[in-house]
Amino acid sequence: MNHTRIFLIGSLCMICLVAAIMPVAADPTTGENAWNTNTEHVAAMQAFVAYAGAKGQAQMDGAISYIGTISNGAGTTPLTSIESQFEGTVTSVQSMTSGTQIQQAESQLKTDRTDFMSTAKSDLKEYNGTGKAFEQSINASVMAQATTLQGLENTWWTDRQTARMDEFSTNDQKRNGVLANLTAKGIDVSGAQAVENQIQQEGTALNAALTDRDESAIKAANQDLATLNKQFESIIKSYRSGHRAKATATASPTTTITPAATL
Structure with missing residues (x-):
């Protein structure tokens, strides 16, 4: 139980993906969303996924390394499979052309993250690992990619x-x-x-x-x-x-009816 508690605390900072990286703003003059396929907007979303995805993969690598050590390699296959799917989704985002597509991909990335964390938690408990050592392995993996991650973040x-x-x-x-x-x-x-x-x-x-x-x-x-x-x-x-009301009043003047002459 203690191992699980430590892991849950350590996992709060693991594979941090932002749910909404750059909310698409509506056009204030029309109320319409004109930015879904805007090239610059899409590029910014792609850049974030590339950065967050690379960081997520580095964190996953660190987690897999630790689980591999405590399980003698027996507990890494499911984690490696999830990471492969995660990496494939990150890569696919770079060829997407709309914010909607990228947001859907982000949803899949969050699902993969949740599955990975759940599986790693079970492995940590099964193979008697410690949350502290697990987090240290993750941090070391991220630090090893610091230069690459800094470039992607920039x-x-x-x-x-x-x-x-x-x-x-x-x-x-x-x-x-x-x-x-x-x-x-x-x-x-x-x-x-x-x-x-x-x-x-x-x-x-x-x-x-x-x-x-x-x-x-x-x-x-x-x-x-x-x-x-x-x-x-x-x-x-x-x-x-106000302009419409004024225009209507001007276009509809009061009509004066002249009485017919008395015979």
């Missing part, structure tokens, strides 16, 4: 920043297009423009957070942007509603 961060800021820039252009269109119709857009100015400032903060690789700052900036985008959409909706 690529992911670069691609992630490029894709996210391209998304921001594209949506910013659309917002400004909406403002220009409404202004051309004689609508005072000062309220929406003020929010747009705040969005641009938050975009600068987001870019800085991505450069610094500060996840908490990235999360905060994205949350602020989501709030500001909703405010922008609400204001634009009110502008359009």
Whole structure:
């Protein structure tokens, strides 16, 4: 029981895959998801899977090495089979062309991770291993791949920043297009423009957070942007509603009926 408890604690940091690596954002002007097949967005997702997958494989190698030692090789076959499937899925992601496909692959990777951890836990107990030695083997395997993993992580961060800021820039252009269109119709857009100015400032903060690789700052900036985008959409909706009401009133003047002359 003690071995199982130690293993469960040690396994919390094992084969860490992020459930949602780069959430696809909806177009704030249409509500549609225009990024599912965007080349830069897909490349960023692929880069993350390459990084997380390589780290996962290194962790699996360390686990298999330890289980092989304590079982004299008897307990490694199921683990090796799961790792092979995991590696195949990671490789297949590099030829995928949509975020949806990659998210489905991530689901399979999480399943493989869960199966691997469950099997390793059983082996650890069966062959009287220790959680501490098991974790040390995993960490040593990851450290041996440190240079490769650092390169993959750097690529992911670069691609992630490029894709996210391209998304921001594209949506910013659309917002400004909406403002220009409404202004051309004689609508005072000062309220929406003020929010747009705040969005641009938050975009600068987001870019800085991505450069610094500060996840908490990235999360905060994205949350602020989501709030500001909703405010922008609400204001634009009110502008359009008011303009339609005014146009309808202008097009339908009150008709005066002249009484017929008395015979």
